Amino acid sequence: MNKKITIAIDGFSSTGKSTLAKQLANHLGYVYVDTGAMYRAVAFFAMQQGYINADFFDKESLINSLLNIKLQFKFNADLGFAEMYLNNLNVETEIRTIEVSRFVSKVAEVSEVRAKLVEQQKEMGKDKAIVMDGRDIGTVVFPDAELKIFMTSSATTRAQRRYDELVAKGDDVSFEEVLKNVEERDYIDTHREDSPLIMADDAIEIDNSHLDRKEQFELVLELVNDTIKSA
Numbered sequence: 106m107n108k109k110i111t112i113a114i115d116g117f118s119s120t121g122k123s124t125l126a127k128q129l130a131n132h133l134g135y136v137y138v139d140t141g142a143m144y145r146a147v148a149f150f151a152m153q154q155g156y157i158n159a160d161f162f163d164k165e166s167l168i169n170s171l172l173n174i175k176l177q178f179k180f181n182a183d184l185g186f187a188e189m190y191l192n193n194l195n196v197e198t199e200i201r202t203i204e205v206s207r208f209v210s211k212v213a214e215v216s217e218v219r220a221k222l223v224e225q226q227k228e229m230g231k232d233k234a235i236v237m238d239g240r241d242i243g244t245v246v247f248p249d250a251e252l253k254i255f256m257t258s259s260a261t262t263r264a265q266r267r268y269d270e271l272v273a274k275g276d277d278v279s280f281e282e283v284l285k286n287v288e289e290r291d292y293i294d295t296h297r298e299d300s301p302l303i304m305a306d307d308a309i310e311i312d313n314s315h316l317d318r319k320e321q322f323e324l325v326l327e328l329v330n331d332t333i334k335s336a
């Protein structure tokens with residue numbers, strides 16, 4: 106029987122990490138965990154409680170409420186992936202808005218938030234056979250992962266992908282607004298004090314600016330198969 110491994114996928118926002126991670130998990134029969142969804146759900150909670158808006162962020166109240174935040178993934182067989190639940194409510198749609206994208210990096214900077222989510226992520230991966238994507242998976246959550254992928258592509262390419270997704274969902278956004286959000290998040294994600302987005306020394310970098318989904322999947326699948334063979 107094939108050995109089960111842990112696959113960590115990190116990289117900038119909108120590099121297609123989750124598309125790749127889902128493809129791999131489905132192909133391998135592994136669990137897929139989108140850690141960005143967890144940070145988004147906490148940001149959505151903070152918005153609902155009035156702890157964060159464009160002008161202010163009441164970090165203390167968020168930290169004091171962390172025990173009241175229950176995050177779960179529940180597999181939706183029709184969609185083929187697990188949806189995010191916040192305190193027993195499906196928030197998969199709510200967490201994907203540009204509003205949440207605006208505040209999520211601020212929330213993800215809070216060490217107490219990170220500690221809570223990282224603990225839950227480590228627990229989910231204790232039996233391996235998992236593909237997890239995020240910003241700190243190869244560096245903090247699973248430093249011993251057998252395969253680490255770091256995905257990049259230009260900010261304009263990523264903003265265009267994000268813009269197309271949002272417009273297809275009916276969101277009223279401009280390309281400039283999306284590009285600005287992508288650039289701001291890149292900055293915050295790479296400059297925060299706790300667990301900034303950096304490539305792990307043993308990660309393999311994939312720039313997918315000129316790769317389509319199929320080419321990218323085939324490239325990474327080869328890496329996965331080689332890793333499983335030598336694990």
Ligand code: DC
Pocket residue numbers: 118119140141142144145209210213238239240241242290294
């Ligand atoms: O992957 P995403 O765009 O859905 O992630 C949302 C935000 O959450 C992103 O701006 C950075 C943060 N994040 C993080 O800090 N650490 C992770 N492991 C995953 C996401």
